[in-house]
Amino acid sequence: MAHKFQIHLRGIIDLLSKHLYSGPEVFVRELLQNGVDAIRARQKVEPEFAGSLSLELHTPKGKPATLVATDDGIGLTEEEVHKFLATIGESSKRMAEGDRPTDFIGQFGVGILSCFLVSDEIVVISRSAKKNSPAVEWRAKPDGTYDVRTLTGDLSPGTQVILTAREDAEEFFKFERLSELVKHFGGMLPYPIKVSSGKRNEIANERGVPWRQEFSSEKERTQSLLRFGLEAFGLDFLDALPLRSKAGDIDGVAFILPHEASLTARRAHRVYLKNMLLSESADNLLPDWAFFLKAVVNANDLRPTASRETFYDDDKLAAARDSLGDCLRAYLVNLAEKRPEKLEKFIDLHHRALKALAAEDDEFYRLFIDYLPFETTHGRMSLGEYRREHGNLLFTPTVDQFRQIARVASAQGRCVINAGYSYDHELLTKAPEVFDDLTVEELDATEIVQSFEDVSLEEQESAHLLMSVAESALKSFRCEPELKKFKPNELPALFSTSKDGRFFRSLEQSKEIADPLWGGVLDQLGKREKRTSAHSQLCFNFENPLVRRLVSLTKKPLLRRSVEMLYVQSLLLAHQPLNTKEMGLLNDGLLAMIEFGMANEE
Amino acid sequence: MAKHRESDHTEQVERLLEQAKELKHGPTRIEVCEEAVRLADSHGDLPLAFKARDELMRAAETGGRPDLMIVSFSWCLSMFDRKEDTGISPFQLLWKMKWVVADLPSFPEIELPTIHKMLDDMERRFRDHSGSIQPVVGMRRSVALLTGDNAEARRAHKQFMCMPRSFLSDCHACELNSLAQYWMDMGKRTLGIRKAEELIASGRTCLSVPDSTYARVLLPLLHVGRGKDAMAYHHRGYERSRRSSVPLDVCRWGDHLAFLALTGNDARAVKLTETHMPKVESGHDPLSTLSFLRNMMVAVDCLAERKAKIKMRLPVESTLANSRGEYVLTDLAKSIKGRVLKLSRQFDRRNGNGDCVEAMDRALTIKKKAVRVPLK
Numbered sequence: 001m002a003h004k005f006q007i008h009l010r011g012i013i014d015l016l017s018k019h020l021y022s023g024p025e026v027f028v029r030e031l032l033q034n035g036v037d038a039i040r041a042r043q044k045v046e047p048e049f050a051g052s053l054s055l056e057l058h059t060p061k062g063k064p065a066t067l068v069a070t071d072d073g074i075g076l077t078e079e080e081v082h083k084f085l086a087t088i089g090e091s092s093k094r095m096a097e098g099d100r101p102t103d104f105i106g107q108f109g110v111g112i113l114s115c116f117l118v119s120d121e122i123v124v125i126s127r128s129a130k131k132n133s134p135a136v137e138w139r140a141k142p143d144g145t146y147d148v149r150t151l152t153g154d155l156s157p158g159t160q161v162i163l164t165a166r167e168d169a170e171e172f173f174k175f176e177r178l179s180e181l182v183k184h185f186g187g188m189l190p191y192p193i194k195v196s197s198g199k200r201n202e203i204a205n206e207r208g209v210p211w212r213q214e215f216s217s218e219k220e221r222t223q224s225l226l227r228f229g230l231e232a233f234g235l236d237f238l239d240a241l242p243l244r245s246k247a248g249d250i251d252g253v254a255f256i257l258p259h260e261a262s263l264t265a266r267r268a269h270r271v272y273l274k275n276m277l278l279s280e281s282a283d284n285l286l287p288d289w290a291f292f293l294k295a296v297v298n299a300n301d302l303r304p305t306a307s308r309e310t311f312y313d314d315d316k317l318a319a320a321r322d323s324l325g326d327c328l329r330a331y332l333v334n335l336a337e338k339r340p341e342k343l344e345k346f347i348d349l350h351h352r353a354l355k356a357l358a359a360e361d362d363e364f365y366r367l368f369i370d371y372l373p374f375e376t377t378h379g380r381m382s383l384g385e386y387r388r389e390h391g392n393l394l395f396t397p398t399v400d401q402f403r404q405i406a407r408v409a410s411a412q413g414r415c416v417i418n419a420g421y422s423y424d425h426e427l428l429t430k431a432p433e434v435f436d437d438l439t440v441e442e443l444d445a446t447e448i449v450q451s452f453e454d455v456s457l458e459e460q461e462s463a464h465l466l467m468s469v470a471e472s473a474l475k476s477f478r479c480e481p482e483l484k485k486f487k488p489n490e491l492p493a494l495f496s497t498s499k500d501g502r503f504f505r506s507l508e509q510s511k512e513i514a515d516p517l518w519g520g521v522l523d524q525l526g527k528r529e530k531r532t533s534a535h536s537q538l539c540f541n542f543e544n545p546l547v548r549r550l551v552s553l554t555k556k557p558l559l560r561r562s563v564e565m566l567y568v569q570s571l572l573l574a575h576q577p578l579n580t581k582e583m584g585l586l587n588d589g590l591l592a593m594i595e596f597g598m599a600n601e602e
Numbered sequence: 603m604a605k606h607r608e609s610d611h612t613e614q615v616e617r618l619l620e621q622a623k624e625l626k627h628g629p630t631r632i633e634v635c636e637e638a639v640r641l642a643d644s645h646g647d648l649p650l651a652f653k654a655r656d657e658l659m660r661a662a663e664t665g666g667r668p669d670l671m672i673v674s675f676s677w678c679l680s681m682f683d684r685k686e687d688t689g690i691s692p693f694q695l696l697w698k699m700k701w702v703v704a705d706l707p708s709f710p711e712i713e714l715p716t717i718h719k720m721l722d723d724m725e726r727r728f729r730d731h732s733g734s735i736q737p738v739v740g741m742r743r744s745v746a747l748l749t750g751d752n753a754e755a756r757r758a759h760k761q762f763m764c765m766p767r768s769f770l771s772d773c774h775a776c777e778l779n780s781l782a783q784y785w786m787d788m789g790k791r792t793l794g795i796r797k798a799e800e801l802i803a804s805g806r807t808c809l810s811v812p813d814s815t816y817a818r819v820l821l822p823l824l825h826v827g828r829g830k831d832a833m834a835y836h837h838r839g840y841e842r843s844r845r846s847s848v849p850l851d852v853c854r855w856g857d858h859l860a861f862l863a864l865t866g867n868d869a870r871a872v873k874l875t876e877t878h879m880p881k882v883e884s885g886h887d888p889l890s891t892l893s894f895l896r897n898m899m900v901a902v903d904c905l906a907e908r909k910a911k912i913k914m915r916l917p918v919e920s921t922l923a924n925s926r927g928e929y930v931l932t933d934l935a936k937s938i939k940g941r942v943l944k945l946s947r948q949f950d951r952r953n954g955n956g957d958c959v960e961a962m963d964r965a966l967t968i969k970k971k972a973v974r975v976p977l978k
Binding site: 360397422503506513518520522524575 | 629630641676677
């Protein structure tokens with residue numbers, strides 16, 4: 001024999017609500033949703049029918065407040081009451097109405113039963129618009145029982161839901177809170193919703209959908225939308241643009257944020273499904289690069305996820321995302337062509353977003369790359385300016401290298417771009433694909449050394465002893481000495497190493513502490529590329545007074561000590577961590593200096 | 603740029619790591635992490651040096667720098683073994699040990715006995731820490747596949763399939779992906795495809811899964827005559843990979859490339875080559891490079907049957923590039939084959955078999971299965 005589950009309704013409702021909904025206030029959405037569905041159903045039979053909703057609060061002294069939600073929609077017969085009101089989880093009247101199964105409530109919802117979140121009793125009085133059906137009263141209790149009786153009076157078709165405030169939910173039965181919730185969930189609904197309490201009353205959705213109104217000009221539309229943005233989010237947005245997509249049947253508006261947005265900040269857009277609020281935090285509706293805006297949109301043909309936080313990521317959403325992306329692109333192109341001042345402001349705030357887009361989209365890259373700003377040794381400038389003034393692109397891949405090179409490069413009169421920020425590297429290396437005859441060069445400290453001025457033969461001869469001592473002192477550090485003339489003069493020596501050199505420094509560093517097994521791995525890995533034994537260079541500056549002094553020295557041990565100290569100093573200037581041996585040089589050097597000083601003292 | 607207090611290195615390192623996390627995976631992210639490591643090292647701040655290397659390892663592993671992964675991991679493990687107060691958890695370390703051991707076969711200079719000793723060391727560490735060697739057995743299977751040792755792969759696979767998972771096991775998506783990979787590598791295409799499609803249908807994802815799965819399954823699908831399905835996977839997989847912040851391994855772009863040429867979509871194949879060649883030529887993973895070039899060889903061979911010459915942009919540093927930007931396809935195919943052969947021999951010498959050279963000859967046989975499939 002088959003048995004039926006015993007269900008405690010209130011428990012189930014709580015459970016579902018906590019997991020599916022954000023809070024008890026969703027009962028307002030469910031009331032509105034029921035009303036709207038009922039009106040739509042009636043319009044199918046009576047196409048001219050207008051339809052309206054009302055939520056009326058009654059607050060008798062000494063008694064709990066009540067809320068009467070009324071719609072003049074299709075109404076229910078007794079049979080429908082049993083079938084629709086008392087079933088959880090089954091697609092109810094909306095299926096009958098022929099709605100698409102994209103509707104969430106038809107799939108998992110608890111519909112009107114969510115009213116148990118704020119009221120211990122739900123009373124529904126309904127009269128079907130169908131001929132000869134008497135009015136019905138349905139009373140439900142949270143223990144899962146309900147009574148139904150037919151009424152005799154002559155009611156007009158429609159449905160009333162009557163709720164009584166439970167102690168812990170009184171705030172929802174206050175005019176301000178209720179009308180705020182109705183605006184929140186139903187502000188875009190196409191039927192007037194009247195909210196009233198005593199003498200106070202208002203049409204909560206009087207404003208209608210801001211972006212669907214008629215405007216006499218583009219400017220007026222933008223201004224009106226910006227006002228809406230200010231009211232809705234409290235932000236004075238930079239600009240507003242319409243959004244539209246056939247896929248998903250979407251329309252809405254996008255606001256450009258008036259402040260810089262973080263690349264990793266969560267995108268949270270306000271989305272409506274069939275004009276009813278779905279979520280304030282939908283994050284997957286717009287392309288990733290569009291993190292500079294806040295969107296408000298309605299979709300008639302997308303599927304929400306079970307949590308109703310956002311849309312289900314399927315092919316339709318992907319197509320919608322693409323066409324919304326196209327709207328944004330078109331807007332930006334228009335900005336570049338027709339509103340240069342606006343574009344300037346926009347780039348000032350949102351160049352990182354534009355860079356993200358340019359990295360992803362070749363067409364966009366072509367259009368915008370020259371407008372985008374980069375940090376250079378000559379200050380911030382757009383790539384267009386850089387190209388006009390300096391031609392081929394010269395950059396360092398990290399902020400660190402930029403810092404090391406900037407001083408020397410500036411002194412040589414070279415303008416170098418710092419490509420250490422998000423997307424810059426990607427964007428610069430892409431440039432030759434777009435501009436013919438443009439080359440891009442990654443500047444390495446070693447290369448900068450090559451561009452320094454050579455010393456004359458006599459100068460070279462004068463420094464013979466210094467250089468040969470330096471060679472033998474630096475050999476075990478796999479570092480080669482060089483002698484050149486460069487600016488700034490106060491810099492005695494410049495340590496430089498390439499990417500490979502840096503890799504080998506790390507490898508040596510790991511080897512210092514590795515056990516034999518890992519030492520073997522590192523040794524074998526180190527064999528990979530046959531390269532010159534030197535990994536780095538120490539370039540002495542012949543223009544520097546200290547170096548000139550060293551050139552005149554003849555005592556080898558003193559010369560050697562000096563070279564070692566200059567080597568360590570240049571490593572530190574280059575932000576290179578010292579290995580054990582190098583640390584040893586520093587300590588020995590200091591000790592020697594102290595001893596030398598003490599010897600003089602005595 | 604704002605002026606920073608140079609003295610506060612902690613703040614500086616943290617800022618660099620934050621900056622790194624905002625970057626897409628790739629060379630720049632790696633360099634920023636390296637900078638953080640150097641800074642932490644030069645202040646001798648051990649916990650910070652670990653933290654920075656942790657981020658560096660993630661960036662290196664995902665950004666195609668297995669060499670750097672090995673070097674950084676070695677430092678961390680050695681420090682950890684010295685039991686200094688490091689703040690690093692053995693869990694983090696062992697988790698990354700899976701990556702680093704999987705990276706070893708990528709370099710022909712790293713000898714087979716070294717790799718096996720490393721697997722033994724890994725096994726000891728996993729047993730001591732978690733009581734389970736299941737992830738190590740999975741790794742033995744992967745390493746065996748990468749070094750052309752099918753008997754060992756089969757043995758490890760059988761053992762692996764009987765073992766319970768542990769908290770150090772790969773996620774379900776990755777395990778399923780490895781399983782698909784195993785069957786495809788062992789020549790059981792239908793079985794491999796089934797596992798790959800199970801993974802795709804499950805909706806499970808990890809860093810590069812199922813993006814890499816979409817690519818890996820393309821050629822086997824052509825083999826069994828399912829060109830149209832393969833095209834759908836090509837679109838989805840390629841699009842996903844282009845959008846992802848985790849770059850696809852270069853060898854997997856090669857799958858897409860060969861697939862496009864085999865299905866007669868020459869223009870898109872050339873475009874793909876132009877887009878991804880710079881990454882291949884600046885790559886630091888010889889095994890991936892070999893796999894890409896092998897597929898490129900197949901693609902160029904296909905094109906050569908339809909055309910004599912082609913205009914194409916190859917990166918200047920490539921040994922395949924010339925200054926005119928125009929290539930006689932049969933010559934290009936020959937040069938690629940030369941490189942593939944040279945690399946294959948290096949790996950075969952290390953592995954003590956002829957697997958890679960055989961794979962090269964086998965690769966071209968798929969041309970018999972070439973079939974025109976329109977892009978849309």
